[in-house]
Amino acid sequence: MAGNTEPLSPRAKLAVTAGKAAAAVSRAAGRGSGSVIGGKVALRLDPDLLARLAQHLDVVLVSATNGKTTTTRLIAEALRAAGPVVSNALGANMPAGITSALAGGSDAKFGVIEVDEKYLAGVARDVTPKCIALLNLSRDQLDRAAETRMLAEKWREGLSGSKAVIVANADDPLVVWAASSSQQVVWVAAGQAWKDDAWSCPSCGGVMQRPGDDWFCGQCGFRRPTPTWALTGDHVLDPHGSAWPIHLQLPGRANKANATSSAAVAAVFGVPPQVALERMYQVQAVAGRYDVVSFLGRDLRLLLAKNPAGWLETFSLIDPPPTPVVLSVNARGADGTDTSWLWDVDYTQLAGHPIFVIGDRKLDMAVRLEVAGLDFRVCETLDEAVQSAPPGRIEVIANYTAFQDVRRRVGN
Secondary structure, three states, rough: OOOOOOOHHHHHHHHHHHHHHHHHHHOOOOOOOOHHHHHHHHHHHOOHHHHHHHHHEEEEEEEEOOOOOHHHHHHHHOOOOOOOOOEOOOOOOHHHHHHHHHOOOOOEEEEEEEHHHHHHHHHHHHHHHOEEEEOOOOOOOOOOOOOOHHHHHHHHHHHOOOOOEEEEOOOHHHHHHHOHHHOOEEEEEOOOOOOOOOOEEEOOOEEEOOOOOOOEEEOOOOOOOOEEEEEEOOOEEOOOEEEEEEOOOOHHHHHHHHHHHHHHHHHHHHOHHHHHHHOOOOOOOOOOOOEEEEOOOOEEEEEEEEHHHHHHHHHHOOOOOOEEEEEOOOOOOOOOOOOOOHHHHHHHEEEEEEEEEEOOOHHHHHHHHHHOOOOOOOOOOOOHHHHHOOOOEEEEEEEEHHHHHHHHHHHO
């Protein structure tokens, strides 16, 4: 628990040292940050290392299908008002990556940790968090992720005995059902743009009724809880009824929702909303997302969209037609190899934009756009797409590994 500064055992120190050495070798070989291999080596030497590294920290865990990397960054920025923070800021969100991140934070007071949805319950057992933020659940990586209700059930079972304060999105029925087993829940009205994974009641399977912003099950009575925090326009409404302005450099409604949840988390740690929200303004980009870069004489804005809910939010961010748009989709291990989710995305929202398609699965995307009745051009490379695009800033929307490919090519 936080406050316990018991020194690391010789075995744990050896594990940390070996992990850092493995990470350094990986970086030197040009294989990325090395955080995952470093964490794997460290955990192999000391399987309890994650718990040991977290024992002196006040920990908050952040989990969701979309927005967890950004929200983790916003919370970390807010909590720095109250002390040093260690965080897995680059998004390595499974136990190995989390272990690597914590190994670098021996002087920290707070641990702000993004956790992959499938690993949330296990990591929560290891690190005894003070707070857990649950933002949303929707379909993602269809070849290996559990169906959303099964994932919600794992959360529900895994968090049922937790003493953590759960900060949960009251507008997502799956999140509400998952959080309802917990002793202390702070409900946040953060919104839910993508509703296609939440039409049946997670409690009984009945059809959800959705009058306005409300929702309830007509069969079992499961219903939206009353939130104490809310996003209203450009303001966060706190439990005392005070409205605090949101000033972000990050675009879009989804990030205002992320900021609202982050302010609720910061309050659990004693940081008032005004201070938390002011500090969030410092965040300009998150692991390259939203960055505007210069490439081949053009300005490119880099946007990440990994699943149908993420693409829906991203379409709301882009500049209006005739802004050119480059779409890049891969289906490698980290993306999920099943691209059938493309058919759940309403690409007709891109009508009027000149569209250029790249990536490993550019032909899958081309078929989808053809069926949507859109004009587009398939290109072999990002360079070809950029050189073919008409004038103006170019919006580049890519899924996970495609986004990394784009960043490498533009030197970001």
